[in-house]
Amino acid sequence: MDVEVIQDDELIETQPPFRPPQRTMDSYVTPVNAPLPQKTKGGGTDKKSLRSPINGVVLEVPVKEGQQVKDNDVLVVLEAMKMKTNISSPQSGKIKTIKVKAGDKIETGQILLTFE
Numbered sequence: 001m002d003v004e005v006i007q008d009d010e011l012i013e014t015q016p017p018f019r020p021p022q023r024t025m026d027s028y029v030t031p032v033n034a035p036l037p038q039k040t041k042g043g044g045t046d047k048k049s050l051r052s053p054i055n056g057v058v059l060e061v062p063v064k065e066g067q068q069v070k071d072n073d074v075l076v077v078l079e080a081m082k083m084k085t086n087i088s089s090p091q092s093g094k095i096k097t098i099k100v101k102a103g104d105k106i107e108t109g110q111i112l113l114t115f116e
Contacts, residue, residue, distance in 0.1 A: 050114070057104070075089050096116035
């Protein structure tokens, strides 16, 4: 059905009805467990640190310094917008330092921990 604009009993314009663009569910989904590239000053990537992909509050850090972890192990649990988000290990390795603790407010890109 077209929309007709009439002024003083004269047809001024005919327009198709407005339809917002269709979006698929894929456009709404952000892969949270996908590790962020760890940028260094030289423009390369840093595989020795894990940065937060989102802003939030640390709920739990289920690992300890010196602990050996495997790829995809949960390293930090965050709360963002009343939802829990697991931050997983992008690699296997040994935890060198943990820079956050439960209750800390963190920002996107902040270093959470480092690997040896």
